[in-house]
Amino acid sequence: MSLTEAKTSKNKIIRTAAVPGSLYGLLKGQLHFLNQYYDIIGVASEGPALQLVEEREGIQTKAINIERSISPFKDVISLFKLYRYFLKEKPMMVHSITPKAGLLSMVAAYFARVPVRAHTFTGLIFPTQTGFLKKLLLLFDKIICNFATHVYPEGNGVKNDLLQYKVTKKPLKIIANGNVNGKDLAYFDPLLFSEESILAEKESLGITDKDFVFIFIGRLVNDKGMNELVDAFYQLVQKHSDVKLVLVGSHEGETDVLPESTWNKLNAEKRIIWVGKQDDIRPYLALSTALVFPSYREGFPNVVLEAGAMGLPAVVTDINGSNEIIENGKNGYIVPSKNEMALLKAMTLFVEDPSLVSAMAKNARAMIADRYEQSFVWKSILEEYERIISTTD
Known part of the structure; x- marks a missing residue:
């Protein structure tokens, strides 16, 4: 037919x-x-x-x-x-x-x-x-x-x-x-956001031009690797002060509740910026340098696709979907799931090697356009x- x-x-x-x-x-x-x-x-x-x-x-x-x-x-x-x-x-x-x-x-x-x-x-x-x-x-x-x-x-x-x-x-x-x-590449397009709008958004969140900005988007639960992320970030900022972590997501109504120790660290660290759940994540992707997504399991994570479409390289865990979207060293890095030290190592590499991040960022959008338009x-x-x-x- x-x-x-x-x-x-x-x-x-x-x-x-x-x-x-x-x-x-x-x-x-x-x-x-x-x-x-x-x-x-x-x-x-x-x-x-x-x-x-x-x-x-x-x-x-x-x-x-x-x-x-x-x-x-x-x-x-x-x-x-x-x-x-x-x-x-x-x-x-x-x-x-x-x-x-x-x-x-x-x-x-x-x-x-x-x-x-x-x-x-x-x-x-x-x-x-x-x-x-x-x-x-x-x-x-x-x-x-x-x-x-x-x-x-x-x-x-x-x-x-x-x-x-x-x-x-x-x-x-x-x-x-x-x-x-x-993914609608006309919608997830970094060129839709001017330098002025990005700068204004950064200022409202207390982010400077010197900051390397990691972004996490998802539910704030154990299953998304939040414990490893918060602990790894805590160690990262001991060595690198000009780093921010933007968290986009909610924990409301979830049964997979984070332990009190993680919440205490999250709330105490001023370089972790929690903006809650957002209907439009693009402004936050536009101001970020890289996605970090240490989830334990996914089918085919939209967040990794959307970040890539916005030109962001990503640190992801070696799980279904994420390890198909990301090619190690080309548009991001893949680390073992539930491994705080491996996550810290990859995040540190991103912060310390801007030329590597820049090269991966150039590949990110093209790789999404080629396979998932x-x-x-x-x-x-x-x-x-x-x-x-x-x-x-």
């Missing part, structure tokens, strides 16, 4: 996620693009973001509550509601992107006899767990794959974990080098939809 035929037939595709924020944030613009060729419906839990998705993307949405945590009674209710809705709408495809939505959507779509059932693994939780919880989460992922007709890992790291743990024997295809939505990713997804739907007809 050609793209013209696809647009004429307007096959119905339902995209599902547990929370509307996933549709809103992870698939920005993509749903509107796909809606030119197919009838796209977004399904997620009730919330203001779902209405925003409908308005911004110009698609139909449906609120069906899906708990992110394990909740057997509520999960059965959600499963039944999804089944009834799929039965009513009779879509050609259901495509899910978050774990719980994937579990319930794939099972419901199977029993509702939806021809194409696709799931994208944006990250795996079970590899970092232990005991019964690990076995349970692994079982859930096996169920997703069992009921899905097509499985898409977001990157080679996720693919390798699915293979290593024998989650499925079905073909695993990575679309467009891995990232689910790509948004229109390329969208076109690749559309072509994959065309392929799998045409083979199903």
Whole structure:
């Protein structure tokens, strides 16, 4: 089926996620693009973001509550509601992107006899767990794959974990080098920010032109490597005083709470500048010298892509996604996860070798543009939809 035929037939595709924020944030613009060729419906839990998705993307949405945590009674209710809705709408495809939505959507779509059932693994939780919880989460992922007709890992790291743990024997295809939505390089463009605006922002934060500015963007939790980052930075500033660390993110509502000792250090060190969660991270990337992202696990971290698009080299941990975006020594450095001393060594190298940082910065944006430019990713997804739907007809 050609793209013209696809647009004429307007096959119905339902995209599902547990929370509307996933549709809103992870698939920005993509749903509107796909809606030119197919009838796209977004399904997620009730919330203001779902209405925003409908308005911004110009698609139909449906609120069906899906708990992110394990909740057997509520999960059965959600499963039944999804089944009834799929039965009513009779879509050609259901495509899910978050774990719980994937579990319930794939099972419901199977029993509702939806021809194409696709799931994208944006990250795996079970590899970092232990005991019964690990076995349970692994079982859930096996169920997703069992009921899905097509499985898409977001990157080679996720693919390798699915293979290593024998989650499925079905073909695993990575679309467009891995990232689910790509990056809008016209939006993440350092040239949008003048020297005057950057200087004004620096002054408001107490940053001088002499400062080397590291930036971290993400949730302020243990799992993001915050303990190692704060400790490494504490040691770094003992030797180098003209260094700042900007933290962009929140800890509110999190269960993975940082220990009091980390909070005490974070609050006591004046060279750590915590600006909270920000809707627009670009001004903070524009004033920074390098990203530092010592997370324990990711699927395919948008933060590393966005920092690269803004021309920043990065220090990242050797985890899924991060180690695919960063090439050691070319656009950043990769260090072992949960290793404070390795993190400190890399950060020190960045501060002490400005020519190296400058060379990596020149490569950063070009490497993102070459592999993750948004229109390329969208076109690749559309072509994959065309392929799998045409083979199903």
